[in-house]
C-alpha cells in the first residue's frame with residue numbers, strides 16, 4: 001500500500017478558437033496515486049485548481065497516469081481560454097463534482113448560499129498524508145456522534161486528505177481517501193466546513209463520485225422485499241441514469257447500499273468488478289449515469305431527496321464513508337475483498353474473531369405465546385442437544401401479547417415471566433446456557449405508557465394523522481432526551497440480569513418525518529439526525545456492555561448494511577428461514593457481506609413463510625454458512641429431527657472456523673438455475689476447505705452433477721471426507737468432482753484436507 005504525490009508538468013498543443021491557431025501550453029498538476037496490491041486510484045489537481053479523477057482500476061508499473069487526463073483534447077482548458085468553460089465543466093472527470101457551474105452530470109455537492117443561490121466553485125488548496133485512518137464524527141448541539149466507518153492501525157492503512165476551498169461561501173471540503181494494507185479496497189469520506197460568515201444549506205453531499213471513461217459496463221444492485229432481501233439485479237448500463245436508493249429511513253428490504261459496476265464479461269472468476277458500499281443505515285442513493293460522451297459517472301451517498309443540513313459559520317458536516325473495491329479477477333474476488341475488509345477493519349468487539357454461541361430463538365417457536373416455564377423447557381431440551389444460548393424474542397415486556405402495544409415500555413411483564421427476568425436468566429444460566437433478549441428500541445406503540453406520557457416523542461407532522469405500520473410509530477431519535485429515556489430502560493434490564501446477547505430490531509419504516517424539537521428550517525435534517533441517534537445509542541451499548549453480543553435486525557434483513565456491522569458483528573439476514581429461499585438471500589448478501597455476519601437459523605417445517613418442507617440436514621447446511629442457531633420449538637419437533645441436532649452442531653463447530661475466516665467461493669448461481677446450488681469456503685492457508693452442494697430439485701435420468709471446485713492450492717493434494725480419495729487441487733478445480741444425491745431439498749457437505 002502506498003500513496004505518492006508528484007508534481008508533473010504536462011505539455012499540450014491545442015486549437016485556440018480566439019487566436020485561430022494551434023497553441024502550445026503546459027499544465028502543472030499535482031498527481032496523487034494510491035496503490036494497493038493490485039489496484040490503483042489516481043487523481044490530480046490541475047493548475048486551475050480543479051480536482052480531476054484520473055484512473056481507478058488495475059495496477060500497472062507505470063506510476064505516471066497523468067497522460068490519461070488529455071487536457072489537450074478538452075474543448076476548453078483553463079490555461080488557454082475561457083470561451084468554452086461550460087463544456088470543460090461538463091466533460092472533465094472530477095473527483096468531487098459540484099452543482100451549478102456547468103457540470104450537468106450527477107453532482108457530489110450542492111448547497112444553497114445566503115442569497116438562495118446554488119452554484120459552487122471548489123478549488124484545490126492542499127493535501128496531507130497520514131498513517132492509519134482518522135475516525136469520522138458529527139458534532140451536534142448536545143453531543144458528538146461517531147459515525148460507523150472502517151478503522152485501521154497506523155501500519156495497516158494510509159490516508160490522503162485533500163482540501164478544497166470555495167471563495168464566495170467560505171466552504172472548505174476535505175476529501176479523505178484511505179488505502180489498506182493487503183486489500184484492494186479504498187474508502188472515501190468528506191468533511192464540509194463552513195468557514196464563511198453566513199449560514200450555508202447543504203442540499204446534497206455525496207460520499208464518492210467516480211468518472212469512468214466508458215459506458216461498457218453492467219450495473220449490479222441488490223433489491224428485494226420482506227422475506228426476499230438482496231436479490232441480485234444485473235443490467236447493461238444505458239444512457240441516462242440508473243440507481244438503487246432508499247427513502248424509507250433505513251437501508252431497507254427493497255434496496256441495499258451496494259452497487260457494482262462490472263465489465264460485460266464479468267463472472268465469478270473473470271472480468272473487472274468495481275464494488276461500492278455505503279457505510280450508512282439511512283436514506284441513500286447509488287446512481288450510475290451514462291453521459292452524452294458515453295462515459296459513466298457513479299455517485300453514492302446520502303439520498304439528497306428530502307435532505308438538507310444547515311451549516312452555521314464554524315460548523316462541519318461529515319458525510320458517511322463509501323467503500324470502493326476493485327477486482328480484475330471477477331466478482332468473486334470483489335466479494336472476498338469486501339469480506340476481508342469488513343472482518344478485519346469494520347466489525348468490532350470480542351466476537352469479531354470468535355465463534356458465536358449457538359442460539360435458540362423462541363420467535364418461530366412460540367411467537368407471543370410463552371411464559372417462563374415454556375422458555376425454560378425449551379432451554380433445558382436445547383442444552384441437552386448442545387445449544388449454547390436461549391434468546392427470548394418479542395413479547396416479554398409491558399402488556400405485549402400481540403404486536404399492537406407496549407413498544408417503549410421496556411419493563412418485564414411479570415404475568416408472563418413470573419418471578420421476574422433475573423430469576424429466569426439465573427435458571428437458564430444454571431443449565432450452563434447463556435441468555436439473550438430482544439428489544440425494539442426505536443419504536444413506540446400508541447398503546448403504551450410512554451406514548452401516553454410523551455405523544456410528541458413519536459415522529460409526526462403537525463396536522464396529519466400518525467401513519468401506523470404494524471400498529472407502531474417511530475421515536476424521534478434526533479432528541480437526546482428520547483434516547484436517554486430508552487437507554488435508561490435498556491440499562492435497567494441489562495443491569496438486572498445476566499444478559500449476554502441483544503437482538504436490536506426495527507420493524508417499520510419512517511413516515512411524516514418531522515420533529516417537534518427542530519425549527520422549520522432544520523426539519524429536513526431529521527432523516528439523518530435520526531440515523532445519528534441510532535448510532536449514538538448503539539455506540540453506548542457496545543461501549544458500556546462490550547461483553548454483550550449485539551445482533552441487528554429490521555423486520556428480517558432491512559438493515560443489512562455496513563453501518564450496522566460497525567456495531568453488531570452479525571445481522572439477522574431475513575425473516576425467511578426457508579432453506580431454499582435462503583440460498584438466494586445468502587448468495588445476494590454475500591456480494592459484499594461476509595458469512596460470519598449473516599444471522600441464519602434452522603427452523604421448523606413446513607416453513608412459516610412459505611409452507612415448504614425441506615430436509616433437516618439441508619436446513620442445517622444452509623444455516624451453517626451463517627452464524628448458526630435454531631428457531632423452533634425443540635420440545636415439539638419430530639424425534640428424528642431432534643436426533644440430528646447434536647451431530648449438526650458438531651459439524652458446525654468443526655467447519656465454522658473455515659466459514660468464519662476463510663475465502664468464500666460461490667460455485668452455483670441459484671438466480672440462474674434454481675434447481676441446485678454449491679459453495680466452498682477455503683481456509684486462508686488453503687490447507688482445508690468445506691464444500692456444500694444443495695440439490696433443490698432432483699432430475700430424472702441423470703446420475704450426478706459434476707462441479708469444479710475453486711480456491712484450492714493447485715500444487716497440493718486434498719483428501720475428500722466423502723470418498724477418501726486424494727487428488728491434486730489442480731485436478732479438483734479443473735476437472736471437478738461428481739456429486740449425487742437422491743430426492744429434493746437435500747444437501748451434502750464435504751471436507752477437503754490437504755495431505
Ligand code: GLA
Nearest residue numbers: 363393394553554555556575
Ligand atoms: C421482526 C424480526 C423477527 C422477530 C419479530 C418480533 O419481524 O425480524 O425475527 O423478532 O420482529 O416481533
